[in-house]
Structures are given as C-alpha cells and as structure tokens.
Amino acid sequence: MRLGQALILRGLVTLDQLEAATIRQVTAGGRLGTNLVELGFVNDQDLRETLAAMHSVRAVDPADLRAIQPELARLLTPAMAERYRAIPFRRDRYGIHVATTDPANLRVLDEIRARFGREVRPYVISECRFLYCLKKYYGVEPYHRYAHLMANFAAEETQGVRDEKGPTPTLREEDLVDARRVFAQRLAQAASREDLGRAILRYAGTILDRAALFVMQGGKAVGWLALGDREARERIGQLVLPLTGTGLLAEVARSQVVYVGHLSDGPEDELLREALGTPGARAACVLPITYENRPVLLLYGESPRPAALAARQADLTRAALQASLALQLLVLRNRLLDM
Secondary structure (H helix, E strand, C coil): CCHHHHHHHCCCCCHHHHHHHHHHHHHHCCCHHHHHHHCCCCCHHHHHHHHHHHHCCEECCHHHHCCCCHHHHCCCCHHHHHHHCEEEEEEECCEEEEEECCCCCHHHHHHHHHHHCCCEEEEECCHHHHHHHHHHHHCCCCCHHHHHHHHHHHHHHHHCCCCCCCCCCCCCHHHHHHHHHHHHHHHHHCCCHHHHHHHHHHHHCCCCCEEEEEEEECCEEEEEEEECCHHHHHHHHCCEEECCCCCHHHHHHHHCCCEEEECCCCHHHHHHHHHHCCCCCCEEEEEEEEECCEEEEEEEEEECCHHHHHHCHHHHHHHHHHHHHHHHHHHHHHHHHHC
C-alpha cells in the first residue's frame, strides 16, 4: 500500500488534498508526506504513525530525539547520516536504535549494522523531522523551503509540548463523553497492532498517570508500549514477567476480569512498580484485552488517586471490551486483505 492510499483510508486527507500535494511534489521535490505537512493537510504525528503502520515498525518518539548523546550521533558521519537517511538515537542491550526514513531498505540497514557491529533496531521518522535532526546533530542545513518546518520543530522542543515528566491531568467530567467518542473512533480506524496499542494508551492517559501494555507470549507478559517518561518506556520494553505466580497480571490473565484496587506487594508487582515508576502511586488497574476468549494483551496502570481511579472502573471495563472488539475486527480485516 502506498502512503497516499493509507492516509485516505485513515481519513487523514482527501483526494483533492492528495492531488494538490502530488502536483507540488512534482514541481518542488521532496517526499509526498513532506509536501502534505508543508501544505498543512496532515501533521507530523499522523504522518509518522501512518508510515509506521505501513512498514510494520515503530514510529520514533520525538522526545527520544531531543537530546541524543554526542558519542551516539558520531557513530555516523554527517555524510553517512545524510546518505543513509538515518539517525542513531539510543543504545541498549538490544542494539542501536535508529530512526530512518527508509526502514524497509534492508541494504542500508545491513550497511549500518556492519558499521556499528551491533544489531540495529529501526524506527520510522518523517522526512521533515529527519531533516531537522540532521541540522541539529550534524550541522547539515536543509533547503530554505523547510525553514518554517524547522522553526516549528524547534518551538515544539522549547515549549516542551510533550512534557513526559509531568503527571497526566485528569479530564473534567464534561470532557469524558468526548474522550470516549475519540477512543472509539481511533479503535475503529486502527489499521495495525501499533495503532490499536497507541489508541489504548492515549485513552488510558485520561484516567491513569502512567500505564503499560504487555503482550502475552508463551506464558509470560512481555513489555510492549508504555505511557510515561523515556526511562519508564525503556524499562517496560525490557520487562518480562511470568504469568504463573500470584501477581496482578497473572491473576487477571487467569480470571479475565478487570482489576481496580490497591497496589500489590508481590515480587512481580514490585518489578512492575519499579519499571513504571509512577510518582506517588497508591492504586493500580489491570485490563485484559482478549481474542477468542483468551487474553492476548494486558494493560497495567497506576494512579496516586485511589478514589478517582475507582470511580472510573466502569469506563475501564468498557474500554477493555471495546479494545477486544477492535482487535477482533483488525484480525478479520487482515484476513480479508490476505485472501
């Protein structure tokens, strides 16, 4: 599937907007997505999430690109970064995490892997944000036509649009109906597992201070996505918990019933609390997301406000049922497309 088709299917652009951007691309150059952003038809977040779904890789979080360590950036020379269209931004026991505009280009990934001597974890990045990072970390100036986009990205960093270290605000009661409607729309539009996971976490952010999604694999809960600061997301991504004990995840996996209550002090739950690191956490919840009557995803979240969390139990139960239904629809849609 091509980018234009994917954006139309997601309801992000119209045929007229796509045609206008295509004409501009022919005359001005650049990628289609960049032209759509320049024309104001789509924002960078929607663009990178669509690209991630197309390539079946994660979209890089702009917060991870704000302060790349100099020694990590120097793994590529400016010329290499420009040629490979790639920016190394994190290193851990799993390898070097690289943001690239071409995550499907296996030849380039192999060359980067050979240069690093480590495994490479590709993430997709939009062309316009890549150009911003290329200027910021390698001093490569983009064409003047991109000046307003570069200024927008710089302002986003300065203002801290996504201040991940602050607590997530609780919605006012009059906003809840709109939050539920938006959540349902995002679930209905989910075209990939990543879309589904992000929709769940976004809605969870209206109720919980921090949250994490786990994938059920071989009797274990494997950390996948998280809502929190960068360190919390990294810790959750490396967390694997057994589902054979008495921890909250294991109990909900067996019962398939939403849990809302006090924090547990079991060893597995202690690991969860340490990984998520919610400031002042006093209450927790676990939601089972099922497929064919068996849990395949578990959402774990924490809050410092037990009473407020308990008051949203009905919302959490409804969200688990909606997410389970969306997962079934996603599987059916993929089966139809594969036939």
